[in-house]
Amino acid sequence: MLRSLALAGVCVMLAGFAFSHPVPSLSLSERLAAPGGTSPLVPTERIDALLARVPHHQxxxxxxxxxxxxxxxxDxxxxxxxxxxxxKGERFPEFSLQASxxxxxGQPARGTVILLHGWMMxxxxxxxxxxxxAQQGYRTVALDLRNHGRSGHAPSGYGTREADDVVAALKALKAEGQIEGPVHLLGVSYxxxxxxxxxxxxGPQLRSVVAMESFDNAGQAIRTMVPHMLSKPAERWSDYVALPLARWQYGGKGLDQAIAAADRKLGLDLDRVDVGQALAQVPACVLLVHGRQDEHIPVAQGRALAAAAPRAHYLEVEGEDHxxxxxxxxxxxxxVNDWFADAGEHGHCPTPQPLG
Incomplete structure (x- = not known):
């Protein structure tokens, strides 16, 4: 059984910053440049125990x-x-999972879904x-992004360099026989x-995409999420010292300075990492999903993405957060199952039904 596993990758850009992560010595700019570890919300031992019972390839x-x-x-x-x-538990939402x-x-796959996780997941x-x-008939491939999990380290790209990794990985996985049928992507947050x-x-190599709670612009996402995280009440004794210090350090111009320092480390202008601009150029069917109560990546960013690409479909879910x-x-x-089943057939992108 798995419990307390936050799939979203808590705080897309900041999960684990200083007061909530066991490596407090890292500055915000260093944290923005690379995650510096895996979120303690990932119950690695329990995941490994479940994987020991479930056949898979890696x-x-x-x-x-x-x-x-x-x-x-x-398979x-x-x-x-x-x-x-x-x-929701005391601090985070919880679920249980069992499988065998x-x-x-040996049944043929309906297609292949590549799954892309959030920051620090x-x-x-x-x-x-x-x-x-997989139960719906797809071969599923979960990829560890660069700087995450068991993958190697390289400069983060806030989706840009990681996208090049996905393209290269897809080509290599095809050569290894891991890709079957139409290809779909499912990504969460980062x-x-x-x-x-x-x-x-x-481009045309892809049938469709499901993008849950993506940011619209990397720099703007950091500027909205960091203040939200710093507004949280202290949960541990160490927080009573770290939180006021972080609020003082990264209030006002401090946050802009941290972003600028991360830019220099990465050789990247985070304010120019424009997901909406990229979305407008995607030929495949895209379903955007955003929780209306999301405060980490506010719903306004999901709506901005939808406005940037009229061909994409947008589903806003009442009562859900990041x-x-x-x-x-x-x-x-x-x-999601209906979307992957119907998207892209004869160039048609279906309209998802609103959720009650």
Missing amino acids: GRVSGADGVALHWMSF PGDYRMDYRYLG APTTH DGGSLLPWALEL GAATAIFAAREL LTLPMRLDRLSGV
């Missing part, structure tokens, strides 16, 4: 710039998956979606932005 391929990328795939089949969303070896073997954090879609940039590069939305397989699996 390996490494080379991404852009030669960075090593770890992947994990699941289509009935994994007897039991997933339950348990609601599939009861069917890894491919294992999307295990519920990987198994859900992985959603990556999926959109990758979709632009892949942490809960990707965990709501009970609400979203039907929408």
Whole structure:
């Protein structure tokens, strides 16, 4: 059973910054340039225990710039998956997940779904979606992005350089026989932005995309999320010291200075990482999903993405925030399954039904 696994990658840009991460010595600019570890919300031991019971393939391929990328795939089949969303606990939403070896073997895949995780998460954090879609007949491949999980380290690109990795990984995985049928992307948060940039590069090689809670512009996302995180009340004794210090240091011009320092480290202008501009150039069908109560990446950014690309479809989910939305397989699996089944057929992009 897996519990307390926040699929969203808590705080897309800041998860684990200083007061909530075991490496407090890293500055905000260093944290923005590279995650510096895996979120403690990822229950690695329990994921590994479940994977020991569920057949899968894994390996490494080379991404852009030669960075090593770890992947994990699941064949289509009935994994007897039991997933339950348990609601919000004391601090974070919780769910339970159980699965076992599939009861069917060797069935042809309806297609392949590449899954892309959030900041400070890894491919294992999307295990519920990987198994859900495998049960629907897809081969699913969960990729660890650069600087995450078991993949190698290279300059972060806030979706741009990671998209080049996805393109390279897809080519290598095809050569290894891991790709079957039409290809789809499912990304969450940082992985959603990556999926959109990758979709632009892949062009007609891709059938469709589901992008959950993507930011519209990297610099703007940092400027909205950091103040939101710093407004949180202290939860541990150490927070009573760290929080006021961080609020003083990164209030006002301090945040702009941290972003500028991250720009220099990355050789990248974060204010020019424009996901909406990329989305407008994607030929594949794209479904954008955003929680109306999202305060980490406010819903206004999801709406801005939708406005930038009239061909994309936008689904706004009442009652869900940045942490809960990707965990709501009970609400979203039907929408996602229908989307992948119907999107791209004869150039048609279906209109998803609003959720109640």
